[in-house]
Amino acid sequence: MENRNHTARPHVTENEGLIFERSGPGKSGVDFASLDVPAVSARERLGAEFYREDLEGFPEVSELEVIRHFTRLSTWNYGVDTGIYPLGSCTMKYNPRINEVAARLEGLATDHPYAPEPLVQGCLRVLYETALALAEITGMDAVSLQPAAGAQGELTGILMIRAFLAERGNARRYVLIPDSAHGTNPASVTTSGYSVRNLKSNERGTVDLGDLDVGMTEEVAALMLTNPNTLGIFETQIREICDLVHARGGLVYMDGANMNALVGVAQPGTFGVDVMHLNLHKTFTTPHGGGGPGSGPVAVKDFLAPYLPSPVIERTAEGTYRIDRTRPKSIGRVRAFYGNFGMAVRALAYIMANGPEGLRQTTLDAVLNANYVVRRLADIYDLPYDQPCMHECVLSDRRQAARGVRTGDIAKRLIDYGFHPYTTSFPLIVPGAMMIEPTESASKQELDEFIEALRAVAREVEEDPDFVLNAPHTTRILRLDEATAARKPVLRWKP
Numbered sequence: 001m002e003n004r005n006h007t008a009r010p011h012v013t014e015n016e017g018l019i020f021e022r023s024g025p026g027k028s029g030v031d032f033a034s035l036d037v038p039a040v041s042a043r044e045r046l047g048a049e050f051y052r053e054d055l056e057g058f059p060e061v062s063e064l065e066v067i068r069h070f071t072r073l074s075t076w077n078y079g080v081d082t083g084i085y086p087l088g089s090c091t092m093k094y095n096p097r098i099n100e101v102a103a104r105l106e107g108l109a110t111d112h113p114y115a116p117e118p119l120v121q122g123c124l125r126v127l128y129e130t131a132l133a134l135a136e137i138t139g140m141d142a143v144s145l146q147p148a149a150g151a152q153g154e155l156t157g158i159l160m161i162r163a164f165l166a167e168r169g170n171a172r173r174y175v176l177i178p179d180s181a182h183g184t185n186p187a188s189v190t191t192s193g194y195s196v197r198n199l200k201s202n203e204r205g206t207v208d209l210g211d212l213d214v215g216m217t218e219e220v221a222a223l224m225l226t227n228p229n230t231l232g233i234f235e236t237q238i239r240e241i242c243d244l245v246h247a248r249g250g251l252v253y254m255d256g257a258n259m260n261a262l263v264g265v266a267q268p269g270t271f272g273v274d275v276m277h278l279n280l281h282k283t284f285t286t287p288h289g290g291g292g293p294g295s296g297p298v299a300v301k302d303f304l305a306p307y308l309p310s311p312v313i314e315r316t317a318e319g320t321y322r323i324d325r326t327r328p329k330s331i332g333r334v335r336a337f338y339g340n341f342g343m344a345v346r347a348l349a350y351i352m353a354n355g356p357e358g359l360r361q362t363t364l365d366a367v368l369n370a371n372y373v374v375r376r377l378a379d380i381y382d383l384p385y386d387q388p389c390m391h392e393c394v395l396s397d398r399r400q401a402a403r404g405v406r407t408g409d410i411a412k413r414l415i416d417y418g419f420h421p422y423t424t425s426f427p428l429i430v431p432g433a434m435m436i437e438p439t440e441s442a443s444k445q446e447l448d449e450f451i452e453a454l455r456a457v458a459r460e461v462e463e464d465p466d467f468v469l470n471a472p473h474t475t476r477i478l479r480l481d482e483a484t485a486a487r488k489p490v491l492r493w494k495p
C-alpha cells in the first residue's frame, strides 16, 4: 500500500533559533502611555542592593516576535491532536472539546473552593455525581476524587489498607506485586511503609496461583494487581486469586490504569477487588501530562469507606449536597480541597455524553483495535505471549535484535514515518518490549498506516540495519546521546 500521508518531512519552521537570538536593543513587547503622575525611582523604592541595572542577555523582542516564536515552537509538538499516539500503558485517547466547554462554564470554572455550601450546590453535585458514576463503573461502593494522579491513588489505597488492618490489630508487613507491574506500584507501597515482595509471572504472563499460594502468608497485607496486566492480558483466574488473598486475611488492590479495557464490560468490584484507583487522564479523556493536573480517584468497598480521604461529599435526604468533614477513621487529606475539580467536570461530561452503551462500545473498540494491530504485525515482530490481548499488546524486537536493531531504534525510525513511538522496553519482563496501545480513537485507516510503517521498518532492518540504527533522519535534532542528555542536561542559555 502506498503510504503518502506518512513519510515525515522536515518541518518548515524547524530552524527556529533561540528567542535570545532575535533580541535587539530597545525592542519591547509593551507600550505604556506616558506618565501623568510623578515618576518613582525603582532603584530608590527597592534599594540599590535589590535593583538590577541590567539583566545580562535578557532578550529584547517585540510582542509579535514573542507570539511567532512560541507559536512556531508549539508546532513541533506531537500530541493526541496531531496523530495516533500509541504509547502503551498511557491510554493516549482523544480528549473531546466539549469537555473543555463544560470545564470552562462560568459557575464551574470560577467558584471558590471555600465558598459557603449553599452557594456551590452545583459544584458539589458535580463531585457527587462523578464519584457515583465511577462507583457504578467499577462496581465499588464509595469513591474519593482527591488523589491527583494514579500513583497518588495507589498510595491512598495502600494507606487505607494499612489503616484497616492496623485497626484489627496487625497491619502486616508486605505487599505482593507481580513482576509485570508498573514502576509506580512498588514505589507507592514503599512510600506507604510496607515492603514489596515480587511475584513471578507464569508462561502465560499472568499470576501463578501456585506461587501466590506460597507467597500469600500471614505477613502479607495485600496483593497489588493490574488487570488487565501490563502485557494487556486479562487475569482470567481473578476470582480464585482474590479468594485466596481474602482467605489469608489480605486485601486486593487493583491498579485500574487499564480500565480502558473493562469499562462497561466488567466491574472489578464484582470479581473481588477491595480497593482500586482510576486514571481520569487515561480512561476518561481528561488532559494528560504536560505538567497539568491529573486525577487518580480511588474506589473502595463499603468496609473501607470510613478510611477514605476527608472530606467526602454527601447528598442529604432533602436532595442537597454537603461536605462531610467529620470522619474519625479517615487517613486524612491527600490533596487540597476536593482534588482537581476541573478534571471531575471533564470526566463527568465524557461519561454522560457516552452513556452506558457508548462507554461499553468504547471499550470494545479499544480492544478490537489492539487485537487488529497485533494480528497484523505478529508475522514480522516477535509476540512473546501469544494470547488474545485486551486494549494493548506487547511485541518484542527479538527478530530485529539478531541484526543489531533494538526496540528503541525501531521507535526512532517510526518518527520518520510521522508517528509517535510506542512504549519501548516496558514491561520489564519482556526483553526489547514494543508496547502498543492504539486506543479506540484510531480509525482503521490510521491503524493501517501505522501498521504499514512498522512493516516498512522491519523490511529496512533486513535490508539496511544501519539506516534504522541512525534514525531519525528527518527531525531537526537527529539521534540524541540519551545517556549524556540525562546525566548532563544543558537547561539554560548563557550569554
Ligand SMILES: *Cc1c(COP(=O)(O)O)cnc(C)c1O
Residues within 6 Å of the ligand: 089, 090, 149, 150, 151, 152, 182, 184, 185, 226, 230, 255, 257, 258, 279, 294, 296
Ligand atoms: C499510568 C499508570 C500508572 C500511574 O499513573 P499516573 O497517573 O501516571 O501516576 C500506574 N499503573 C499503570 C499500569 C499505569 O499505566
